[in-house]
Amino acid sequence: MPTTAHAPIPTPLPPWIRWVVVGSVLVGIGLGAFWQYGQPQRQVRVHTERLLQAVEGRDWERVESLFAETYADAWGFDKKTALVYGRQVFGQFLRLRIRPQELQVQISSEDRGRATVWFVIEGSGGPLANLTRDQVNALQQPFQFDWQRSGGNPYRWQLIRIENPDLEIPEVPS
Secondary structure, three states: OOOOOOOOOOOOOOHHHHHHHHHHHHHHHHHHHHHHHOOHHHHHHHHHHHHHHHHHOOOHHHHHHHEOOOOEOOOOOEHHHHHHHHHHHHOOEEEEEEEEEEEEEEEEEOOEEEEEEEEEEEEEEOHHHHHHHHHHHOOOOOEEEEEEEOOOOOOOEEEEEEEOOOOOOOOOOO
16 A cells, blocks of 8 residues: 655744734734824815814803814904804704815825815794895805814814805904
């Protein structure tokens, strides 16, 4: 009877090597996700969406947390007056929905970015609410939201300016 050579049976890897391989793969995936989530373009997009959702929900604490202390815009508002005005105007809505149409992000440096967005306001309420809805929906140019990263934290961005040259803002009686 001919003898056949049997291939040796491989021995399994020691458990500690398997754990090192699995742990390395998991750490690599985690670091990749952390890096991707912290990208400036993504953060500016996410913060702009959060701001619009907070205004729609009239969550003024959240809106305030997104504004930088140095906020200033072309209408002459600083952080405090912009928040007071926003509360007065959007508080007039009985029903409010803000639907972003096109959101584009440009990053000018590692710590500054601009979100350009068209949005439609749906809802009704008092005269100021209806005027705001009609005027915003008729604008020919999109809004521009300028953001700045706060400190070295890749996830902390604050609004420093809103622009829309077509938007005329009436004074709100106090």
